[in-house]
Amino acid sequence: MSQPTPKKKQYLSGVLELTSRQLELSETQYEQVKQRYETVAEWIGSSPDPRLNGSTIYPQGSVLLRTTVAPIASGTFDLDFVCQLPTPANDVSAATLHRLVGDRLRENGTYKSMLEQKNRCWRLNYAESSKFHMDITPAVHNFTCSNGGILVPDRELAQLKPSNPKGFATWVDEASKLIPKFTSSTRMAFDEVFAKAEIQPLPENIGVHDPLRRIIQVAKRHRDFMHHEGKLEHPPISVIITTLATHSYAYCVRNGTYETPWDFVLAVLRNMPRFILTRDTMYGQLYWIENPTTQGENFADKWNETPDKAKDFRQWHAGIIADFEKLLFLDGADQVQHHLAKRLVGPEANLVFSSINENVNKARSSGGLLAGGVGVSVVTGTPVRKNTFFGG
Amino acid sequence: MATPRLRRPTLDQELFALKQRTGGVVEQYRRGKGFRFVFVAQPSPLGREYQVLIDRWDITRVYVLEPDLNVLAEGRTIPHIYSTVHDKWNPSAVCLCLYHPDRGERRTGMFIADTLVPWAILWLYFFESWLATNAWEGGGEHPGVDAAHTACEQQPH
Numbered sequence: 219m220s221q222p223t224p225k226k227k228q229y230l231s232g233v234l235e236l237t238s239r240q241l242e243l244s245e246t247q248y249e250q251v252k253q254r255y256e257t258v259a260e261w262i263g264s265s266p267d268p269r270l271n272g273s274t275i276y277p278q279g280s281v282l283l284r285t286t287v288a289p290i291a292s293g294t295f296d297l298d299f300v301c302q303l304p305t306p307a308n309d310v311s312a313a314t315l316h317r318l319v320g321d322r323l324r325e326n327g328t329y330k331s332m333l334e335q336k337n338r339c340w341r342l343n344y345a346e347s348s349k350f351h352m353d354i355t356p357a358v359h360n361f362t363c364s365n366g367g368i369l370v371p372d373r374e375l376a377q378l379k380p381s382n383p384k385g386f387a388t389w390v391d392e393a394s395k396l397i398p399k400f401t402s403s404t405r406m407a408f409d410e411v412f413a414k415a416e417i418q419p420l421p422e423n424i425g426v427h428d429p430l431r432r433i434i435q436v437a438k439r440h441r442d443f444m445h446h447e448g449k450l451e452h453p454p455i456s457v458i459i460t461t462l463a464t465h466s467y468a469y470c471v472r473n474g475t476y477e478t479p480w481d482f483v484l485a486v487l488r489n490m491p492r493f494i495l496t497r498d499t500m501y502g503q504l505y506w507i508e509n510p511t512t513q514g515e516n517f518a519d520k521w522n523e524t525p526d527k528a529k530d531f532r533q534w535h536a537g538i539i540a541d542f543e544k545l546l547f548l549d550g551a552d553q554v555q556h557h558l559a560k561r562l563v564g565p566e567a568n569l570v571f572s573s574i575n576e577n578v579n580k581a582r583s584s585g586g587l588l589a590g591g592v593g594v595s596v597v598t599g600t601p602v603r604k605n606t607f608f609g610g
Numbered sequence: 611m612a613t614p615r616l617r618r619p620t621l622d623q624e625l626f627a628l629k630q631r632t633g634g635v636v637e638q639y640r641r642g643k644g645f646r647f648v649f650v651a652q653p654s655p656l657g658r659e660y661q662v663l664i665d666r667w668d669i670t671r672v673y674v675l676e677p678d679l680n681v682l683a684e685g686r687t688i689p690h691i692y693s694t695v696h697d698k699w700n701p702s703a704v705c706l707c708l709y710h711p712d713r714g715e716r717r718t719g720m721f722i723a724d725t726l727v728p729w730a731i732l733w734l735y736f737f738e739s740w741l742a743t744n745a746w747e748g749g750g751e752h753p754g755v756d757a758a759h760t761a762c763e764q765q766p767h
Contacts, residue, residue: 225655226655226656228655229654229655229656230656233656422654422655548656550656550658550682550738550741551654551656551657551735551738551742552739552741552742554656555739555742555743556742568742571742571743572743572747575736575739575747575748576747578735579747579748579749582732587732588728589727589728589729589732590631590728590731591652592652592655593651593652593653593654593655593657593731593734593735594653594731594732600631600724600727600728601728602728602732603715603724603725603728603729605709605710605715605725605729605732606710606713606715606750606751607689607690607707607708607709607733607736607746607748607749607750608690608707608708608709608710608711608750608751608752609690609691609692609693609706609707609753
């Protein structure tokens with residue numbers, strides 16, 4: 219039975235990295251998305267209505283954070299944007315703000331046919347051509363916020379409430395730059411070596427390139443997967459996962475050293491619930507997950523309305539820890555692949571392993587494949603001479 | 611000038627290279643005749659540990675002693691093995707087919723440690739992949755069973 223060695227953990231880190239790359243919006247898709255929303259911004263911003271004229275559109279949520287994850291069944295990304303109007307907040311109500319943007323979009327024949335009204339945003343459906351939805355939330359500048367925040371309509375379109383997507387993204391980004399300390403000689407990334415040799419790296423030496431973002435992506439996908447399997451009635455919302463992961467990441471970097479990136483990832487996941495605050499009030503115990511960049515915004519407010527949501531968070535969390543820990547004790551790459559496909563990631567896991575095989579074969583045909591104590595490798599071992607498996 | 615003829619490695623030379631490369635053990639040795647050498651191979655850090663036997667006499671064969679590959683395969687036909695070849699002492703062990711006999715992939719002068727050992731590890735890597743997906747992604751060819759058997763019989767050490 220194989221013990222969880224540092225090499226195994228390092229390899230799993232590489233598989234994690236490759237999995238995230240498989241799940242996220244590709245560079246090409248990002249470019250496509252950018253072109254689309256800039257075109258929409260052109261249209262809205264060129265409106266003769268002075269309240270709309272000069273509006274801009276920018277990404278928020280996973281697009282801005284760069285933590286996109288393909289949805290499981292549909293394969294259509296839900297991408298979030300802010301359409302910021304130059305109008306002063308006093309001059310426009312929540313309902314009007316919402317209506318203004320919708321009306322302008324409807325004035326355009328193309329957008330009219332793609333348009334769908336949501337509670338407080340407008341959806342443009344690019345699913346056919348480009349496999350994504352663009353959810354546009356109208357907003358105005360929040361002059362009372364010293365952090366550059368905005369005001370957006372609430373769900374009922376009754377009031378404007380504060381939000382700060384850019385501030386939030388900056389907060390996550392700052393945290394992501396913190397670098398954890400490792401005790402084993404494993405490193406986080408080996409890109410430089412392989413760029414020169416033109417040999418594709420294998421999971422043994424890929425490392426994890428942007429650990430906070432990778433953790434958020436894998437956590438979101440695991441949540442989607444559990445929900446898809448019917449195990450979560452109330453899947454935890456992405457902003458809660460992102461906020462807790464970011465707090466935990468910073469905490470773990472500052473408070474520990476880890477043998478390998480894998481151990482660090484596990485520590486970050488384990489410590490997420492630490493940052494759910496509870497307050498005793500006269501209504502009983504309430505949950506509080508503060509938006510670190512918008513005063514008074516509680517991401518867990520819905521948990522206080524529906525206690526089952528808190529319960530489902532705990533269930534999801536227990537699930538991801540168990541599913542992650544299990545990986546270390548599985549025997550055989552096939553078992554790991556099955557587990558990833560059936561419990562953690564979904565069918566994309568098979569694509570990840572296929573791409574690893576492709577790189578093994580590329581190394582093989584270029585004479586760069588080695589084999590030895592840690593199996594097939596591009597780093598260490600005896601050169602594998604050309605062979606043709608025969609027989610059968 | 612003619613290229614110098616490569617000498618076939620002696621048994622001792624083969625064993626030295628094998629021990630050094632794999633850390634395995636000699637199970638049997640007959641001076642001038644052959645040996646049985648067993649080592650542990652792990653195809654990747656995620657992979658299982660397999661006990662591999664190099665059975666080197668007039669003909670050299672490679673077997674996986676443990677775990678039982680047919681049990682792992684759950685009844686599916688394992689690709690790239692010599693299904694009719696069996697080890698007297700380990701009848702359920704699977705005999706691996708690691709190279710094409712007519713392509714000069716294994717030539718006089720090459721050490722087992724440089725050929726069969728890396729190929730066995732690679733075979734095990736694709737075997738685990740095949741277990742998960744039922745597709746053999748390591749390339750190769752399938753002749754008829756008899757043709758393979760005959761070709762194998764004709765191989766040099």
